[in-house]
Amino acid sequence: MIELTLQKYFGFRTFRPKQRQIIEAVNSGANTLGVLPTGSGKSLCFQIPGLQARGVTLVISPLISLMKDQVENLKQTGVAAEFLNSTLKKKDEARIMREGLEGRYKFLYVAPERFNNETFREFVRKLDIPLVAFDEAHCISKWGHDFRPSYQDVIPTINALIPDAAFVALTATATEEVQENIQELLDIKDENVVLSSIKRDNLHLSVNKTYQRDQFILSYIQEREDASGIIYAATRAEVEKISAYLADHDINNVIYHGGLSKKERDSNQHAFLTGGVPVVIATNAFGMGINKPDIRFIIHHNLPGDLESYYQEIGRAGRDGKVSECILLSSQRDVNLHQFFIDRSNGSEQHKDHMRSKLDRMIQYNRTSKCLMSFMVKYFDADEYVTACGHCGNCLSGERTYNMKEEAAAVLELMRHTGTTLTKEHIIQVLRGERTENIVLNRLHESPHFGSMSSYLTGEIHHILDELILNGHIHHQEQQLHLVDKSCEVLEEKRDIYTVPFRKQFKEKVSISTASSPNEMLYQKLEAKRAALAKKRGLEPGSIFTDATLKDFAKKMPLSKQEMIKIEGVGNYKLKHYCPHFLKIIRQHKENPDARRMGEKKEIPT
Structure with a gap:
């Protein structure tokens, strides 16, 4: 049945991963949360149930442009849909509400602020609404990178107006704490949370340490004539500076930021989306809802404040499934600027600390020598099993010259010998020969591997463990490390595993406590x-x-x-x-x- 709806209206014969599972949960009447990667067809997860259900599906959407695009796309497939927002004249609002009561359309898109209007609330009371969809659902959570209080505040109002409606929440960027917050607010049970890996094999990630960022961008674009791409900059001034620099070198481009008139923004966006202009330089005001399939590169001129924002922005590349490059440039000034704005913000100390923590993880991504895609996947789902992507800048780095196969074998042999799952801290303490309370209590000091890496610093063994996890030779789940099939490749074949040099060279010895893992x-x-x-x-x-x-x-x-x-x-x-x-x-x-x-x-x- 759902395949027939999929083919009839959207022309697809099969579902993408996890779409069917979400749709079936929604069709059963359960409140559902779907976390799918960018470009994976989240909208279908409420559009197909909406087409099969009676009445009207109400879609809560964060942006006027996003509403407009989705409504136009639905109409082109023969589905009746409308939106209500501030761009409409009063007579058009009246017509849409009248037609809604007549059952003339299946989907109505609104912003959460629309519920502040008493006329609209009365209209909603009269509609038959079996399903409410929260698009870009991370906006609901106070821990989400695009938190909008109105998204959260509207939930009790909707519950009061249409108490029998089911909820479906969809997003691409939800960390574990954001997921839990959404579940709590929308009363979604664990069994109705559908997660898909955020990993996208066609996105090739890299971090470039250049100090000549503008020159790098110019050379990159000149080598890829007519390739479509987005360059993100932190401020309006930087957007205009980069645009002028590229124009001076005959690079056709447009700009997009909040300081432009609506007419200019719409014109520039249209020129980019239709292929009239290959490059847009923009602030983060540009992008949500952009569905141009052939974006071949996204370059960040500045360090974003968190990995959620970064993933959301690079997710606009390669939606046609072809290889696209996502390059991060940055400077220490970017970090200082983020720290300044966090310190001066009006948020609570709790919120400021949370933003500092997110910034720290973004900085770690910028500095890590390990697989970038695996790093990002583990950020969003710490329990997901990952393997090195093999094509990010770090995986391909010529600096990976140290063969850590002996150290890797030592770690894995310890894990195999104990026959139990261990934490990172346990492994470090045993290998370094630390006779701490928890090691003695678990009799791990009796292992033949106790102290076998006593000359290694804690940070060095941490590096080895992280490499093994992000390469897929160990699975890190719920704070425990587990052997996997790929572990045997190291244990039996002693295969080469290359990493960046990490051992320190020392000239003297001093007496220090070995209790360097948490007591x-x-x-x-x-x-x-x-x-x-x-x-x-x-x-x-x-x-x-x-x-x-x-x-x-x-x-x-x-x-x-x-x-x-x-x-x-x-x-x-x-x-x-x-x-x-x-x-x-x-x-x-x-x-x-x-x-x-x-x-x-x-x-x-x-």
């Missing part, structure tokens, strides 16, 4: 203190300090504010208001004789 007993104490503070202040625990910051406290055991401020996740506000509580816990723990025995003194290279 679990101390971590539990810090976690309990965080929970108590959060409850007292009415905050979420993660807004005080993240788990990663607490683990750093447990690992490094800072004893002063001067030491604490050096730890990632500690800013001036938290240093003053929260750190004294945690310093007290750390000092008490270190004064305990049992705690002092957690790390042995040992001569290791440094």
